[in-house]
Amino acid sequence: MRRSPAPATPTPTEPERRKPRSDGIEARTRLLHTALKLFSEKGFARTSTREIALAAGVNIAAIHYYFGDKTGLYSACFTEPLGGSPRDAVALFSDPELSLREALVRFFAAYLDPLKQGELVRQCMRLHMREMLEPTSQWAVELEQDMKRPHLAMVALLSRHLGLARADDGVHRLAFSISGLAIQLFACGEMVEAIRPSLVKTPQSIDRWNPPLVEYALAMVSAEAALRSVRSPATSAPRKRKEKPV
Incomplete structure (x- = not known):
């Protein structure tokens, strides 16, 4: 009895050939996290690709394969x-249809969520601080994309809710202050953890920061609006009469 020929193995399509295997994803992640740790500790110039590959337990060619260089x-x-x-x-809190409260809830939720990653977020903060002290070509990208863009989006949000056609120094000052409520938990995270660890101990404790930070930010906006509603001391103070020469 003749056997039927075995069905031919289908030739994989190009997307299937390029699809990363699970072990490849694991190697890439391990390489990324190892590089983050070393870059945050030693900086870009003093960290070699050979050192990263060795610490990650991968071939040095993997850096070129996954990241280019x-x-x-x-x-x-x-x-x-x-x-x-x-x-x-930016897209989460910039929708003009959102109320100020809704926009701030989204803003703080997006900014605080990474704090739940513990040591990983601390390494990222060290990396950012090192980049500020020892800038590379990456600094221009960070300044334009991760600092300037979110700041200008917050300025636009505040200007809209304060009824301003153009942003002035006061709005920029307010935007920096509101963003600072979230950023201080990253910059001073180790200090918060040392003084009051219960504030950042669990993902739930991180989430509990959102409601009060929203209220603090709304209070800041109200204070700015009140400041704008009163006359400047320079214009309200009576003019000093010129003394006649004796």
């Missing part, structure tokens, strides 16, 4: 470990 790996360390960057939050 050392610069590409360094750039990925600023966005990928935490699942995104501040620029990604």
Whole structure:
């Protein structure tokens, strides 16, 4: 009895050939996290690709395969470990249909969520601080995309709710102050953890920051509106009469 020929194995399509295997994803993640740790401790210039590959337990060619080169790996360390960057939050709170409260709830939720990743977020903060002290070409990207863009989006939001046609120094000052409510938990995270660890101990404790920060921010906006409603001391103070020469 003749056997039927075995069915031919289908040739994989191009997308299937390019689809990363699970072990490849694991190697890439391990490489990324190892690089983040070393870059945050030693900086870009003093960290070699050979050192990163050795510590990650992968071939040095993996850096080229997954990230292109050392610069590409360094750039990925600023966005990928935490699942995104501040620029990604802009679309969440910039919708003109949102009330100010709703926009602030979204803003703080997006900014605070990475704090739930513990040591990983601390390494990311060290990396950002090191980049500020020892800037590379990455600094221009960080300044434009992850600092300037979210700030200008907050300025536009505040200007809209304060009824201003153009932003002035006061609105920019207010935007920096509101963003600072969230940023201080990153910049001073280790201090908060040392003084009052219950405030940042669990994901639930991180979420509990959102409601009060929203109220603090709304109070700041109300204070700014009140300041604008009163006359400037310079214009309200009586003019001093000129003394006649004796």
